[in-house]
Amino acid sequence: MDKLVIHGKKPLKGTVEISGAKNAVLPMMTAALLTDGITIINKVPDLRDTRTMIRLLEIVGAGVEFENGTLKIDGSTVNKLEAPYDLVKTMRASFYVMGPLLGRFGEVKVSLPGGCAWGPRPVDFHLMGMEKLGANVTLEQGYILAQGSSLKGAHICFDFPSVGATGNVVMAAVLAKGTTVIEHAAKEPDIVQLCEMLNKMGAKISGLNTSTLTINGVDELNPVEMTVIPDRIEAGTFLMAGAALGDITLNHAEPDHLKTVLDKLEEFGAHYTTEPGKINIKKADKVNAVDVTTEVYPGFPTDLQAQWMALMSITDGQSIVTDTVYHDRFTHIPELNRLGANIFLHDNVATIQGTKSLKGAQVMSTDIRASASLILAGLMAEGQTDVSRIYHIDRGYEKIEEKFSSLGAEIYRVSE
Ligand code: EPZ
Secondary structure, three states: OEEEEEEOOOOEEEEEEOOEOHHHHHHHHHHHHHOOOEEEEEOOOOOHHHHHHHHHHHHOOOEEEEEOOEEEEEHHHOOOOEEOHHHHOOOHHHHHHHHHHHHHHOEEEEEOOOOEOOEOOOOHHHHHHHHHOOOEEEEEOOEEEEEOOOOEOOEEEOOOOOHHHHHHHHHHHOOOEOEEEEEOOOOOHHHHHHHHHHHHHOOEEEOOOOOEEEEEOOOOOOOOEEEOOEOHHHHHHHHHHHHHHEEEEEEOOOHHHHHHHHHHHHHHOOEEEEEOOEEEEEOOOOOOOOOEEEOOOOOEOHHHHHHHHHHHOOOOOEEEEEEOOOOOOOOHHHHHHHOOOOEEEEOOEEEEEOOOOOEOOEEEOOOHHHHHHHHHHHHHOEOEEEEEOOHHHHHHOOOHHHHHHHOOOEEEEEEO
16 A cells, blocks of 8 residues: 655645546536436546546446546446446445436446445435435345336425435436426535536526526436536645645636635635636745634535644644534544644544644545645644555545645655
């Protein structure tokens, strides 16, 4: 397994290109299964997760070509309506094939995703939505079997604005007969782009950027060409690095997707300027402890919670970080404390007592964003930090050590 070796406290300066958004492109890739033509998607990041989704599309029979960030997906050869356990257990987003295959072919068999590093991740909202649309949903030896040859529009209300359930149910509803209304829908930019793609394919979805989506079913959808939006979570990660260590300009970034995060970075003491597609951030002269509570979009994203904790570790005050989306997403805390952070957790509320400086150590990644948090901490720490099990980071960050090295960081990959 690879590890990253970091020699910290190097100033960061320069420009970094933000990749396409992982959490937008994954459902867009499965949306290509809704049509029998060739869908083209540009600015696709080369990640473990996008490679996993390519494998899944090939398993169901789609033709896939991936070159220089452009994906071509041929939905005309889909012939296997099943997502196997061995693949789904490595990536929960595999569950996104359920909506398209059920919607287009009337049946699908998907392995129930297991939990993840930080706890159970149920799919009950996804299944409730499919049943409301008229599918018969059963569980057989760890697989969800959904059958429904003629789905009908329904009124669906989620208990929580789930990103995945919203995307999955929209993709099942676009070919259903009649009108579907989804209340308490997710508004993340990833879901907005998915709906924009489906509308470009011929779907009739209204209410984008609101909590209520209305879908009028159509008979068929056509293949389209799309370009993935910038990854706001990768951008937020680099913004925090710049706020602590230097002067960084992000290219191919969307400031509108990061308003809450930019406000919090200003409170921290950093200075930023924006122009269309770009954000510049300069380090804080004096760093302030700033409380954060994660919320669904447009609130502070849970996917930046771990990274924010690393940043708060170097302030000289006390801050409170609360995660309201996942109450158990804190496996990074003991690892940050190995670097000299002083973080105490009670339920889903972490208290961070800032310290003058972190000290390098050996630490272990546990999930994508925890890894990013440990890399940030290593870049800010005195001495050497070794971050192991970085296959986690490779799931969601493209060429992360090259990008940080180009900004002046001393960071390199070592095979263990
Ligand atoms: C998406 O996961 C993202 N993944 C996650 O990013 C992100 O953390 C999450 O949304 C929240 O923003 C992708 O888009 C591929 P949810 P998803 O359904 O869709 C509960 C990363 O690091 N819930 O919005 O799985 C759930 O337990 C990843 O890139 C149910 O109870 O998240 C959680 O508490 C990690 N039942 C809350 O809703 C359900 O059926 C939000 O989950 C579905 C969800």
